[in-house]
Amino acid sequence: MESMWRKAKLALGLNHCVYAPSTLGDASPSDEPSLRSSRPALASPASSAFSVSRAFSKSGSRSSKKTCSICLAAMKPGHGHALFTAECSHSFHFHCIASSVKHGNHVCPVCRAKWKDIPVLGSLSSEFPHGRARVNPVNLQQDEGNMNILRPLPRAISSNRQHYRMPVFQDLDTSIFDDDEPLDSLSEVAKESPQGCIKTVEIKTFPEFSEIVQSSSEENFTILLHLKAPLAQTLQTSSGCLQDNTSRNSRAPVDLVTVLDVSGSMSGTKLALLKRAMGFVIQNLGPSDRLSVIAFSSTARRLFPLRRMSESGRQQSLQAVNSLISSGGTNIAEGLRKGxxxxxxxxxxxxxxxxxLLSDGQDTYTVTPTTGMGQQAQPNYQSLVPPSIRRNSSHQVPVHVFGFGADHDSVSLHSISESSSGTFSFIEVEAAIQDAFAQCIGGLLSVVVQEMRVEVKSVHPGVQLGSITSGSYASRIADDKRSGLIDVGDLYADEERDFLVSVNIPPASQETSLLKIGCIYRDPMTKEAINVDDVEVKISRPFFLTTRVMSIEVDRQKNRLQAAEAMAKARSAAENGDLPQAVSILEDCRRTLSESLSGQSGDRLCMSLNAELTEMQERMANRQRYEASGRAYVLSGLSSHSWQRATARGDSTDSSSLVQAYQTPSMVDMLQRSQTMSPLTQHPTRRIRHAKSFPARPHPR
Structure with a gap:
């Protein structure tokens, strides 16, 4: 059994610079008895991720002798890097394993064997006169500093020396975080020779009806505004990896801060898979992108400042992530404050x-109740988000939140995402962490529109704006009801947005111009403001009209909004303890959708809305099911619909015919890359849910 356990950890630890850790596995040498006694329990193949890992551990081990399991780079003689071969026979680059040891890891990252000889970098101390490193002299072409092998101190001594086991992140956290690495000089060249998008945002409009009788007036007449971001130039001309010279300057580089939960509940498989997911993120960031990692448990620490993901930056980032251990409580607010x-x-x-932000628990340090007038006190989840990064603040930054497992506080995490203009994803299956991260960074690495604002103006003097339905996007109508604005913000390449505007139309004797729709945004590459020409909305005014046919595009979006509203109402009923009423609300919505114009025509969007509502009904079957997964599933769906952006949600099913409505080509590409790279994709529960979310919405005609 122990052999199987070692194989599972080996499989999880090879290709993405991670190992299968646990609180026990990361124990210091003094913890040996408890470690030995706990292994039989840990060897139980209860985790689906471990059972899958055993299936490919054999193939993964074949490349371990040629590849450093920490930095993933090749280990070949004569390439200027000293190698270290441990007594357990596993080999690493000396500078990689010495860095791991510096962070307090005194066991093999692959097999978890305890070492008698400990490699370190730096000057020899009088306390440890043990000479230079034991390395293969054939592979050594340069002096990697003073490389030494240190033998562990006796327990009697080590217990009195606090510096023997160095705490993780030591000397990497400061009071002022102005030590970010300077931007890539090639990014400055790109500013002089911009490679922005060739096309601009596309605007289409669809009136509810194309004709209105001359003598008639219409109130709450609906007009659909359809926006589509351009496809980035790099996506049109290059299909290579993000690190090649052709594509790295043809998209906007990113500053990404990951805030990771490493509390005690993240031990074992969870932390191993989180490290694997972070390894994927690091490997897919370009040399102009910068990354900083915050790890939090009872407190929060910064592993490293914003650092460019050059070759050296990636190696150091992988080593830092690999050093993470799990312990303590869950202080989400402190992690976000550091971020x-x-x-x-x-x-x-x-x-x-x-x-x-990823967390599998509930914040037990910051959330405070807010008192209402005679009402039950509700927690103040907004206190978890620093004011500086909230919506409409000076440093507004979207926080994309990932709730992990059945024990996370989905309400608080959803609130964090909403207050910062981010999305909330529900990761129900442990092995889906990497896919969820991949989908998210697939979007972030393809931003082509920033600070977009849509302007709606009345053309006819008698036409007035009634309302603008824009989900979570801020919108406003002028006092004279002649104009309105929608703050859309950022768009990923090829991303779409749909908004419904209602107007009041007076009688008229000829064709009526209702609205002009235009937008302005900033190109993230050129920094230039782009104005899109206005699109005019007109309707015919015949003297006589026998029948009127409603626009199927408008009907489709009305169904989407109606379904989102039903989800919100059902959740409210469920939170009040009335699950039968919640199920009834969803059932009534399904019936209405099936009777609609688009529903009767076999529209794929309506079919997927029906499947999604059905899934929510099943997760509201009883209180236990709702508490375990129903609430998080509904909140993730609401987040996706309100922002019209893809989120990961629920467990996993495999369907080749249906994909999420809000996924962009860059998201799909990155998700496929994740599933191709990881052997875990062969497992039927590996994929992010597609089938019961949304299909790709058809392009309006």
Whole structure:
């Protein structure tokens, strides 16, 4: 059984610079008895991720002798890097394993064997007169500093020396976070020779009816505004990896801060898969992108400042992530505070900036109740988000939140995403972490529109705006009801947005011009403001009209909004303890959708809305099911619909015919890359849910 356990950890630890850790596995030498006694329990193949890992551990081990399991680079003689072969027979680059040891890891990252000889970098101390490193002299062409092998101190001594086991992240956290690495000089060249998008945002409009009788007036007449972002030039001309010279300057570089939960509940498989997912993120960031990682448990620490993902930056980032151990409680607010501090105090800024937060627990340090007038006190979840990064703040940054497992607080995490203009994803299956991260960065690495604002103006003197339905996007109508604005913000390449505007139309004797729709935004590459020409909405005014046919595009979007509203109402009923009423609300919505014009025509969007509502009904079957997964599933769906952006949600099913409505080509590409690279994709529960979310919405005609 122990052999199988070692194979599972080996499989999880090879290709993405991670190992299968646990609180026990990361114990210091003094913890040996408890470690030995706990292994039989840990060897139980209860985790689906471990059972899958055993299937490919054999193939993964074949490349371990040629590849450093920490930095993933090749280990070949004569390439200027000293090699270290441990007594357990596993080999590493000396500088990689010495860095791991510096962070307090005194066991093999692959097999977890305890070492008698410990490699370190630096000057020899009089306390450890053990000579230079034991390395293969054939492979050594340069002096990697003073490389030494240190033998562990006796327990009697080590217990009195606090510096023997160095705490993780030591000397990497400071009071001021202005030590971000300067931007890539090639990014400055790109500013002089911009490679922005060839096309601009596309605007289409669809009136509810194309004709209105001359003598008639219409109130709450609906007009659909359809926006589509351009496809980035790099996506049109290059299909290579993000690190090649052709594509790395043809998209906007990113400043990404990941805030990761490493509390005690993340031990074992969870932490191993989180490290694997972070390895994927690091490997897919370009040399102009910068990354900083915040790890939090009872407190929060910054592993490293914003650092460019050059070759050396990737190696150091992988080593830092690999050093993570799990322990303590869950202080989400402190993790976000550190992440916001990185954003606020950076000296230089990449065009795109975002925070990714993952947690599997509930914040037990910051959330305080807010009192109402005679009502039950509700927690103040907004207190978890630093004011500086909230919506409409000076450093507003979207926080894309990932709720992990059945024990996370989906309400608080959803609130964090909403208050920062980010999305909330529900990761129900442990092995889906990497896919969820891949989908998110696939979007972040393709931003082509920033600070977009849509302007709606009345043309006919008698036409007035009634309302603008824009989900979570801020919108406003002027007092004279002659104009309105929608703040859309950033768009990924080829991303779409749909908004419904209602107007009041007076009688008229001839063709009526209703509205003019235009938009202005900033190109993240050129920094230039782009004005899109106005699109005019007109309707015919015949003297006599026998029948009127409603626009199927308008009907489709009305169904989408109606379904989202039903989800919100059902959740409210469920939170009040009335699950039968919640199920009834969803059932009534399904019936209405099936009777609609688009529903009767076999529209794929309506079919997927029906499947999604059905899934929510099943997750509201009883209180236990709702608490375990129903609430998080509904909140993730609401987040996706309100922002019209793809989120990961629920468990996993495999369907080749249906994909999420809000996925962009860059998201799909990155998701496929994740599923191709990881052997875990062969497992039927590996994929992010597609079938019961949304299909790709058809392009309006």
């Amino acid at each position: 916001a501090k990185v954003i606020e105090e950076r000296k230089q800024k990449n065009p795109v900036c975002s925070i990714m």
